[in-house]
Amino acid sequence: MTAPAANAPHPSIRLYRSSVIPAQGFIHGFPERTGGVSVGLRSSLNLGKRWGDDEANVATNRRLLAEHAGYDPQQLVATRHVHGTNVWRFGEPLADDAEFDGLVCDRTGPVLGAFAADCIPLVFAEPEARVCGAAHAGWRGTVGGVAKNVVARMVELGAKPERIRVALGPSIGPECFEVGPEVIAEFSAAFGAVPGMIVDGPKKQHIDLRVATRTQLERAGLLPEHIDDRPPCTRCEGDRFFSYRRDGREGGIHMGFIGLA
Numbered sequence: 001m002t003a004p005a006a007n008a009p010h011p012s013i014r015l016y017r018s019s020v021i022p023a024q025g026f027i028h029g030f031p032e033r034t035g036g037v038s039v040g041l042r043s044s045l046n047l048g049k050r051w052g053d054d055e056a057n058v059a060t061n062r063r064l065l066a067e068h069a070g071y072d073p074q075q076l077v078a079t080r081h082v083h084g085t086n087v088w089r090f091g092e093p094l095a096d097d098a099e100f101d102g103l104v105c106d107r108t109g110p111v112l113g114a115f116a117a118d119c120i121p122l123v124f125a126e127p128e129a130r131v132c133g134a135a136h137a138g139w140r141g142t143v144g145g146v147a148k149n150v151v152a153r154m155v156e157l158g159a160k161p162e163r164i165r166v167a168l169g170p171s172i173g174p175e176c177f178e179v180g181p182e183v184i185a186e187f188s189a190a191f192g193a194v195p196g197m198i199v200d201g202p203k204k205q206h207i208d209l210r211v212a213t214r215t216q217l218e219r220a221g222l223l224p225e226h227i228d229d230r231p232p233c234t235r236c237e238g239d240r241f242f243s244y245r246r247d248g249r250e251g252g253i254h255m256g257f258i259g260l261a
């Protein structure tokens, strides 16, 4: 994590950033919840429209964030996420109601957004091929393989898996992610026995989505040291992040963003 720059235009906006993403050649970040205009449980930098916030507030928040981070708000690429595994490549035809949980891009200008509130927003960077990617991965997307699908589409654009860096953004931690036995069974079927992926909780078993994501990415050829899987927990840190498990649909949505600089 880095401190806000001294010349940040909106000092109340804070960005969580990962050192695994090269500072040169990319812009990226995971905004915390402060510095926006939404109210109540969506206070204040709510970036998502789906759960009923005033669209003007969301537009203002997206503009404030873009000004703070240094990109054109018109260049934010936001696709509808559906807990799926499809990945869109910038430049392909895109219907207004298109549903993609993953995005890749090899052009300067567009900024890819991965929206989430407990699910993992992932950002991907390949500095030599100059390709970036983003994904939204909850448990269904993780089991389905959306992260490895992003890697595959980056490879189509010239990326090499051993050069791809991935940061997992603020998301629900294993201590907070209690699930039912049917979810446990899905992870076991998808990944096999992975140490630390299924952990015992006080009542039920929990899933560590970060362990599952790291496993998937390493199996796709990424180097262990190129994966940052130690983000803060959204449910535990209510003064910094939105959380669906904590606040439901009255709460807000944040995002991870990345673009080529």
Ligand SMILES: [Zn+2]
Binding pocket: 172, 173, 174, 175, 176, 233, 234, 235, 236, 237
């Ligand atoms: Zn937690």
